[in-house]
């Protein structure tokens with residue numbers, strides 16, 4: 001009799017647990033999948049940045065509802081340790097009380113003005129004080145705008161057109177940066193993405209990451225034509241690949257020798273990998 005009782009209550013608990021699991025969509029990320037289906041009706045690919053696409057991962061991206069400290073929670077109410085940290089900026093984690101208090105204060109004064117503000121002046125001064133190599137800076141809203149502006153500036157400054165980038169490095173969806181390696185080091189690159197005109201793509205030359213001699217070969221072939229070399233100082237867009245010793249300094253020396261510039265795209269690495277000292 002006692003055994004039957006336990007068996008009965010065991011079944012009840014198991015049934016309730018399974019119903020709860022189903023209700024909360026814990027089994028197959030049902031809610032994320034539904035949202036992804038809906039998203040694809042109005043958003044190309046269902047995501048607003050290639051770095052959020054899950055095509056090569058499989059399944060559907062997780063839709064996030066909130067973050068707290070080092071964790072994020074998805075629509076299934078699953079908790080994850082957040083190793084992405086919004087690709088870098090959330091160095092203090094989610095909803096740090098000092099950060100949210102500052103945002104709240106700023107919101108009271110308005111959101112956007114289309115005119116200069118004192119805050120921009122203070123921020124620019126703070127950044128230039130921290131990083132000695134920065135003399136002046138332009139504040140922009142996205143990484144794509146930042147790399148696009150840097151490339152344009154390099155071309156204007158040097159009066160040259162070609163840009164060297166590395167196979168596997170991502171610098172946003174600027175036309176000329178959506179290009180991968182051709183068959184050889186200095187071959188004309190092919191557009192990686194439909195919609196990028198060939199005329200833009202041929203201005204981008206591809207070298208393998210961590211290979212200074214390949215860059216040197218490009219400089220030799222394209223004498224006097226290269227405006228800049230753009231690089232992720234620690235590559236974060238083909239897995240994490242640290243620069244080999246001498247790679248970054250080698251690029252600096254090469255560009256100096258050939259009257260070109262080197263652009264460190266620190267969209268991910270900036271203020272994260274080094275303790276910038278106040279000068």
Ligand SMILES: Cc1ncc(COP(=O)(O)O)c(C=O)c1O
Pocket residue numbers: 049051087141142143144145147170171172173232237265266267268
């Ligand atoms: C190194 C690097 N540069 C530029 C970008 C483009 O930034 P955004 O998506 O803000 O345009 C990214 C985005 O992931 C990036 O990882």
